[in-house]
Amino acid sequence: xxxxxxxxxxxxxxxxxxxxxxxxxxxxxxxxxxxxxxxxxxxxxxxxxxxxxxxxxxxxxxxxxxxxxxxxxxxxxxxxxxxxxxxxxxxxxxxxxxxxxxxxxxxxxxxxxxxxxxxxxxxxxxxxxxxxxxxxxxxxxxxxxxxxxxxxxxxxxxxxxxxxxxxxxxxxxxxxxxxxxxxxxxxxxxxxxxxxxxxxxxxxxxxxxxxxxxxxxxxxxxxxxxxxxxxxxxxxxxxxxxxxxxxxxxxxxxxxxx
Numbered sequence: 636x637x638x639x640x641x642x643x644x645x646x647x648x649x650x651x652x653x654x655x656x657x658x659x660x661x662x663x664x665x666x667x668x669x670x671x672x673x674x675x676x677x678x679x680x681x682x683x684x685x686x687x688x689x690x691x692x693x694x695x696x697x698x699x700x701x702x703x704x705x706x707x708x709x710x711x712x713x714x715x716x717x718x719x720x721x722x723x724x725x726x727x728x729x730x731x732x733x734x735x736x737x738x739x740x741x742x743x744x745x746x747x748x749x750x751x752x753x754x755x756x757x758x759x760x761x762x763x764x765x766x767x768x769x770x771x772x773x774x775x776x777x778x779x780x781x782x783x784x785x786x787x788x789x790x791x792x793x794x795x796x797x798x799x800x801x802x803x804x805x806x807x808x809x810x811x812x813x814x815x816x817x818x819x820x821x822x823x824x825x826x827x828x829x830x831x832x833x834x835x836x837x838x839x840x841x842x843x844x845x846x847x848x849x850x851x852x853x854x855x856x857x858x859x860x861x862x863x864x865x866x867x868x869x870x871x872x873x874x875x876x877x878x879x880x881x882x883x884x885x886x887x888x889x890x891x892x893x
Contacts, residue, residue: 639668641675646683646830646889648676648729655691661742662699666716673723683837683889684829686822687724687750688734694759695743700768717742718774724749725778725845728838730829734822735759735800735809745775748782748808751841752829754822756815757800761808767795782807830892833871833885 640651650672652659659665676682689695698715724731724746733750738760747753763779765772772779772792780788787806791798800812813821829837843862849855866872871887878885 637668638662638665639672641672643676643679643682645892646681647686647826648672648679648682648684649686649688650676652687652689652695655689655693657699657701658693658696658738659689659691659743660696660699660702661715661717661720662702663716665699666720669720670716670723673720673727677723677727677729680834681889682729683832683834683887684826685727685729685731686734686826687731687746689736692737694735694737694739695746696738697741697743697764715774717745718777721745721749721775721778728834728841730832730837730841732822732825732829733809734818736815736818740764741772742775744772744808745778748775748778751844752825753809754811754813754818754825755800755803755809756818757812758815759800759803759812760797761799761803762795762797763792764795766793779808827892830889833875833887835869835871836866836875839866 638652638654640653642649642651650669652665652669654660654662654665673685676685698717730752731750733747733753733755735747735753735755736759737756739747740762741764744761744763747755763772783791783806790796791806798806800809803809804812810825811821832840839862849858867876874887875885
């Protein structure tokens with residue numbers, strides 16, 4: 636039985652965590668399937684954006700603690716590829732939108748923070764519960780800490796307290812918190828905008844957002860100018876400018892998108 640379902644339509648790959656019996660916990664099997672689905676979406680030229688969603692009332696409960704306990708009980712440390720999943724989302728060239736319709740805990744928050752855009756319902760709840768079971772939110776900090784202010788991070792990491800969707804939005808963990816009835820419409824609106832972007836430009840913009848800055852302002856301007864010239868002169872850049880001048884859709888727009 637598949638733990639991650641994948642469906643592609645009109646340039647959008649929807650990846651659905653489908654292990655509601657254990658609250659979509661990050662088991663080895665689920666992580667392996669999610670990595671495979673992300674890789675397939677990345678390799679598919681027809682895919683412009685990825686939506687990460689879930690079945691059941693919980694988005695993701697974090698690590699599979701039963702599996703972890705069994706590994707330690709057998710005298711071996713658990714092998715987790717969560718870091719590989721976070722890297723695949725963070726570094727991939729396709730924009731990822733997280734659709735969060737229910738609670739997320741611990742490692743699940745790492746997935747949300749890794750996504751380029753995250754939309755949750757206002758009644759979704761979140762918590763960095765690691766300290767309450769004697770561990771720390773180490774791996775997920777690679778994606779979470781760039782999103783949160785230092786004050787938010789200190790409070791939420793150290794207390795392990797539960798917070799709602801509106802606080803998640805204020806803290807920067809999610810892009811927007813919306814009424815539950817409007818969640819799908821909000822996700823669809825973001826996706827409709829994303830698929831209008833050129834594939835190479837979307838990947839380049841993701842890289843731009845993640846890049847390390849040079850030491851000096853002049854070096855920064857020089858590097859960014861070089862990037863700008865390269866994209867304006869690219870096949871996509873030339874096509875986009877021509878489409879704008881001719882008042883038509885660019886060639887990369889998926890069928891059915893407008």
